[in-house]
Amino acid sequence: MSLIGYEIQPFTAQAYKSGAFVEVTDADIKGKWSVFFFYPADFTFVCPTELEDLQNEYANLKALGVEVYGVSTDTHFSHKAWADTSPAIGKIEYFLVGDQNHDLTKQFNNLREGVGLADRGTFVTDPSGTVQLVEVTPEGVGRNAAELVRKIKAAKYWQEHPGQVCPAKWEEGAETLAPSIDLVGKI
Template sequence: MSLINTTVKPFKAQAFHNGKFVEVSDASLKGKWSVIIFMPAAFTFNCPTEVEDAAKHYAEFQKANAEVYIVTTDTHFSHKVWHETSQAVGQAQFPLVGDPTHQLTRAFDVHIEEAGLALR
């Protein structure tokens, strides 16, 4: 689903990015293109390949003045371990955003209530 030129509701979330924990918010998205990729959860079968694909094309996103954000309903702590233990996810140079409260998945209408996970 494309949300081009829509206003993002205010939010704050913790992410793992370039070896440290950082805050990502609606202000982080302002002034450039943002590619937000939702995934059900870290450590699932398909998700690492999707992160790896985004990582391989990251330079192209940056040339287009776009930042990539991977969002799952896990915590930023899980994302740190995921980044450190998965060769595919370890290639990510963009924020891995935790959404354990489901604030983002609900705001972007990709939340699966019954499972507590995000749609792809």
């Protein structure tokens, strides 16, 4: 079942960010684009490579008005310990959300039942809190943060320019399409 068009429901969670424990709620995501970047667990193998890659794109995402929430079923205490011991995780400036009760992970239908871990899932919400992009990969396949930035730019463009759509591999500044009967069979 696709979550495209799903509106985020109320939630409250504890997170680690910039050396402090902070509370994150659904109110924090309203009015801006947000990325919920789920990963299976702290102190693992593919996860730190993805989280570091996402940190490398964080300034670009912030410039687009996007906030990032890294989420696993670990606690916010575990996130701090990981940041204190891993050079890759120690660089992270975005929120690392603890979801040990699985509230967020279940809300995004991203929990591996019987295992208690989140799938490797990315969910992008628009300023109204509605899911616009979804990507889920198996545990052994890492994601590409630069491609995520490209997709967010396309989603934002599409929302801001009614009647236009972004074709495959669209990059900012490239031509878009205006769907019409005249294009049918000509692309």
